[in-house]
Amino acid sequence: MVNGYSPKSLQQALLIRSKEAVIPYAGGTDLMVQNKKGAVYLFLNKIDELRQITDDGEYIRIGAAVTFTEGLKSDLIPQIMKEAVSRIAAPAIRNAGTFGGNLGNASDKADSVLIEVAMGAKVRLLSVGRERIMPVEEFFIKRGNTALADDEIIAEILLPKDKCSAPFYYKKVGGRNALAISRVALAGVYEIKDGVIASFSAAAIAGGGVFQRYPEIEAGFIGKTADEIKANKSEYLKAYSEKLTFARGRVSAEYRKTVIMNLIGDYIDTL
Ligand SMILES: Cc1cc2nc3c(=O)[nH]c(=O)nc-3n(C[C@H](O)[C@H](O)[C@H](O)COP(=O)(O)OP(=O)(O)OC[C@H]3O[C@@H](n4cnc5c(N)ncnc54)[C@H](O)[C@@H]3O)c2cc1C
Structure with a gap:
């Protein structure tokens, strides 16, 4: 049996959270598989x-x-x-x-x-x-x-x-499509103003415990035309391959590196 509080207002929830060692519980899709023995939950989905x-x-x-x-x-x-x-x-x-x-x-x-x-x-x-x-x-x-x-x-x-309205790039590569937890994914948004890149981001899921984003490389895209970037694609790829770190998980670090580098190349091609 799942033990806990089901407050109807945010204020009530915060008060309970301030007084007791409760675990916030929303949809439970992660918590249900974690089986925390003796846990007291704070159910948030009625608020x-x-x-x-x-x-x-x-x-x-x-x-x-x-x-x-x-x-x-x-x-x-x-x-x-x-x-x-x-x-x-x-x-x-x-x-x-x-x-x-x-x-x-x-x-x-x-x-x-x-x-x-x-x-x-x-x-x-x-x-x-x-x-x-x-x-x-x-x-x-x-x-x-x-x-x-x-x-x-x-x-x-x-x-x-x-x-929210900027052009974007998103690709996820998993073992099976919808049911796979991301093994490798790349997402980015960019803006083009007066023919040049005005903002650019690229964030990666590549293992290693963090999301990887490198503003110092992103800065190198600003003020360039898409054609200039494509002409220097190998330089951008080199910068990313030197910075990104790839951990072994359910798939090898080499596999992650190959996929992410391909995705970054693909992202540049779509600018
Ligand atoms: C079969 C299966 C497939 C899945 N596939 C994917 C997938 O493809 N991609 C993916 O990203 N995830 C996937 N997940 C993971 C999971 O569904 C997501 O992480 C989901 O967003 C968790 O939301 P929840 O509301 O169910 O979280 P819960 O299980 O309720 O909580 C998860 C954690 O967040 C904390 N928490 C929840 N709400 C709050 C809050 N408001 N404030 C503070 N802490 C809070 C909880 O205390 C707990 O630690 C999958 C899970 C399963 C079981």
């Missing part, structure tokens, strides 16, 4: 404040308890996120699994988190009387470890609106 997707002019704000299926139905969620989320597992998992849970689970293979890193998204954390907003890249320290404090919950994920 309306955490189930909204809103537009504040600067950010698209995704409530932590919004499910992937709800995200896919919303006109506010950008296409790059929809592409990533539509490939997560099977419908039953997408109906229960949430954006907040994907981030809270601290997996370096989390599909929606890769998109958040690529977009430069932020996370809003709440505890009683306190709010913290930080880049997702900072919040996700490494696999199994986030900056979440014991009295906090993830309230929202904030996607910068200027990146």
